[in-house]
Amino acid sequence: MCGIVGLFLKTPDLEPQLGALLSTMLETMTDRGPDSAGFAVYGDTAAGVKLTLRGADARALATVVTRLEAATGPAVAASARDTHTVLTVDAAAADAVRAWLADNAPEIDVVSVGRRMEIYKEVGLPAAVADRFDLAGMAGSHGIGHTRMATESAVTTNGAHPFSTGLDECLVHNGSLSNHNDLRRRLRREGMRFATSNDTEVAAGYLSWRMRAGASLEEALQASLTDLDGFFTFVVGTRTGFAVLRDPIACKPAVMAETDAYVAFGSEYRALVGLPGIARARVFEPEPAKVYAWERH
Amino acid sequence: MPTVDLRAEPLRALNRALHALRPDTNETRWTVVNPDGRHAIAAGLDAPIHVEIEGNAGYYCAGMNKRASVVIGGNAGVGVAENMMSGFVHVRGDASQAAGATAQGGLLLIDGNAGARCGISMKGVDILVKGSIGHMSAFMAQAGTLTVLGDAGEALGDSLYEARLYVRGAVTSLGADCVEKPMADAHREQLFAKLKAAGLAGEVDPGEFRRYGSARSLYHFHVDNAGAY
Numbered sequence: 428m429c430g431i432v433g434l435f436l437k438t439p440d441l442e443p444q445l446g447a448l449l450s451t452m453l454e455t456m457t458d459r460g461p462d463s464a465g466f467a468v469y470g471d472t473a474a475g476v477k478l479t480l481r482g483a484d485a486r487a488l489a490t491v492v493t494r495l496e497a498a499t500g501p502a503v504a505a506s507a508r509d510t511h512t513v514l515t516v517d518a519a520a521a522d523a524v525r526a527w528l529a530d531n532a533p534e535i536d537v538v539s540v541g542r543r544m545e546i547y548k549e550v551g552l553p554a555a556v557a558d559r560f561d562l563a564g565m566a567g568s569h570g571i572g573h574t575r576m577a578t579e580s581a582v583t584t585n586g587a588h589p590f591s592t593g594l595d596e597c598l599v600h601n602g603s604l605s606n607h608n609d610l611r612r613r614l615r616r617e618g619m620r621f622a623t624s625n626d627t628e629v630a631a632g633y634l635s636w637r638m639r640a641g642a643s644l645e646e647a648l649q650a651s652l653t654d655l656d657g658f659f660t661f662v663v664g665t666r667t668g669f670a671v672l673r674d675p676i677a678c679k680p681a682v683m684a685e686t687d688a689y690v691a692f693g694s695e696y697r698a699l700v701g702l703p704g705i706a707r708a709r710v711f712e713p714e715p716a717k718v719y720a721w722e723r724h
Numbered sequence: 725m726p727t728v729d730l731r732a733e734p735l736r737a738l739n740r741a742l743h744a745l746r747p748d749t750n751e752t753r754w755t756v757v758n759p760d761g762r763h764a765i766a767a768g769l770d771a772p773i774h775v776e777i778e779g780n781a782g783y784y785c786a787g788m789n790k791r792a793s794v795v796i797g798g799n800a801g802v803g804v805a806e807n808m809m810s811g812f813v814h815v816r817g818d819a820s821q822a823a824g825a826t827a828q829g830g831l832l833l834i835d836g837n838a839g840a841r842c843g844i845s846m847k848g849v850d851i852l853v854k855g856s857i858g859h860m861s862a863f864m865a866q867a868g869t870l871t872v873l874g875d876a877g878e879a880l881g882d883s884l885y886e887a888r889l890y891v892r893g894a895v896t897s898l899g900a901d902c903v904e905k906p907m908a909d910a911h912r913e914q915l916f917a918k919l920k921a922a923g924l925a926g927e928v929d930p931g932e933f934r935r936y937g938s939a940r941s942l943y944h945f946h947v948d949n950a951g952a953y
Contacts, residue, residue, distance in 0.1 A: 675859075676840075677821070677840050677858070680802060680820070680821075682801075682820070695761055695782060696760075696761030696782060696801060697762065697782060706779075710780060710817070710818075711799075712837075715840065
């Protein structure tokens with residue numbers, strides 16, 4: 428089943444509350460997905476590049492970070508949250524850091540890379556996951572989240588959303604794709620890298636690949652209607668953008684609310700109940716095969 | 725005239741109280757506040773009562789309704805008035821997918837738009853949508869009327885049996901075995917009666933509608949039609 432949520436603020440007023448609002452939305456979707464949860468938050472622009480790393484536990488991760496800094500030089504900043512640590516490094520050093528991690532600490536996942544975006548995901552109830560990383564205390568301009576009910580693969584953190592395959596780009600997905608293996612092979616030939624065999628990661632990779640070639644988020648999603656086969660409701664974040672797309676059959680549920688202050692997405696209306704001014708919001712169901720996109724600069 | 729606040733009382737208690745009402749109850753007007761998109765609000769009613777829901781409802785609101793009149797002040801989620809037997813369900817906002825699915829009687833009135841598969845397998849209900857409806861509406865519909873003041877999405881009336889579909893706006897495409905049929909006086913009269921029941925008598929001209937129905941060529945299996953099933 429799975430539950431997905433997203434919140435995109437149009438103005439800075441609510442930014443300090445972003446995490447608190449998103450965490451309520453995520454928790455409300457627990458009965459659509461109690462197996463694991465994850466979220467992406469777009470906060471302040473970092474002085475360099477933010478790498479969100481995930482380890483088996485906080486101590487193992489801290490050890491690797493110490494070794495990494497000894498080998499590649501100290502990070503600009505590091506902030507540990509349970510099993511995840513956000514390392515901010517000079518943009519020029521990011522590739523070296525990733526290479527060192529791949530060679531020396533393959534057990535550490537690079538969950539996301541971005542100027543603004545951080546991604547956290549773990550197995551467990553959404554409320555527990557949000558608590559572990561203190562989602563409620565995070566600020567930002569937009570964020571997306573996912574609660575997973577595992578139906579086709581094991582309950583592991585690697586199966587948890589969001590998936591990120593490009594700088595500041597991430598995607599959460601409700602549904603299943605039928606041509607992901609073929610598409611993954613084709614994208615690998617184009618130089619895309621995938622960390623899992625998950626169908627959603629392929630969708631994220633597809634959009635990154637399109638955007639890398641110059642497409643806007645909206646254009647990339649439009650193209651995905653032709654190239655992706657299966658059921659999906661996507662909620663996508665980029666450094667400045669936010670978008671929603673449902674497959675042409677609109678198999679998976681979706682409801683949106685828009686006010687002067689925000690655009691919000693939920694698998695069900697229940698997820699939107701706690702948002703300020705929701706009683707006066709324009710609440711609507713996104714149409715099948717129609718790209719909804721917002722940008723804020 | 726009970727008012728039930730769903731933030732203060734469990735939904736189950738509300739539905740249990742509504743189910744316990746006898747046909748001759750004096751508590752005929754109920755108000756439900758703070759529905760907050762909960763599922764199955766006022767489902768399974770079987771008494772001549774009026775329930776006003778102030779806000780947005782989740783899935784299957786007023787499902788299986790019999791005799792009651794249920795008004796949803798906001799939007800309704802998937803399957804509103806699913807399998808309604810009789811009575812009246814009114815959505816003042818938009819309805820999600822499968823509105824009025826398999827419903828056998830009564831009137832479902834939607835002021836806004838309805839999503840995909842509106843009236844799927846409807847079996848005698850009258851559905852009237854003031855806005856537009858999504859794709860595959862009236863799929864395998866068997867009886868009743870679906871009246872749409874706006875437009876209809878793809879594959880309207882796919883594998884239709886006997887329901888009558890009246891659409892005022894554009895129809896993106898017709899499903900298998902669904903065809904446009906001429907509007908005779910009897911159809912205009914029927915349409916007027918449905919518009920009147922929805923409170924639209926004199927406001928909407930039945931002459932602006934087109935009628936769609938079953939070509940009846942898929943009723944009995946014929947191998948030449950295998951691709952159309």
